[in-house]
Amino acid sequence: MKDLFAVDIMTRPVLSARKNASVRDITLQLLSGLFSGVPVTDDEGTVIGIVTEVDILRQIKKGKELGKILAGDIMTKEPIVTVSVTTPVDEVIKTMLDEKITRLPVTEEGKLVGVIARCDLLRTVIEPEFVSYM
DSSP states (O other), rough: OOOHHHHHOOBSSSOBBBBTBBBBHHHHHHHHHHEEHHHHHHSOOEEEEEEHHHHHHHHHHOOOGGGGHHHHHHHHHHOOOOOOSSHHHHHHHHHHHHTOOSEEEEEEEEEEEEEEEHHHHHHHHHHHOOOOOO
16 A cells, blocks of 8 residues: 555545535435535635534434535534545555544645545455556
């Protein structure tokens, strides 16, 4: 894994939400895409937050109606942890462990280009002889 970088294992294309997306719509995307969080980006593609299943569950527990809440209202804003396409995979793993996060947005020149989840890292270890090109 020493010769691999974020760009080599990231999932792309990546889905992101705008801060004015309804949490109900984000929930539907999470359910249909079988992932547990979505980056929130501005009009230029810069990551400004992330909405996770945990954020949504907190709103449900409060009795909020998901169709009336926006991503910008519940997204995690600080700190926004991302990695660059040139970040070595060993550093990606360290970041995920140190920050206790399950997914990392991947950026190039400050713009969202992919995402790495823990399963992407595990897949790299299990299937080191196979590479996907897009």
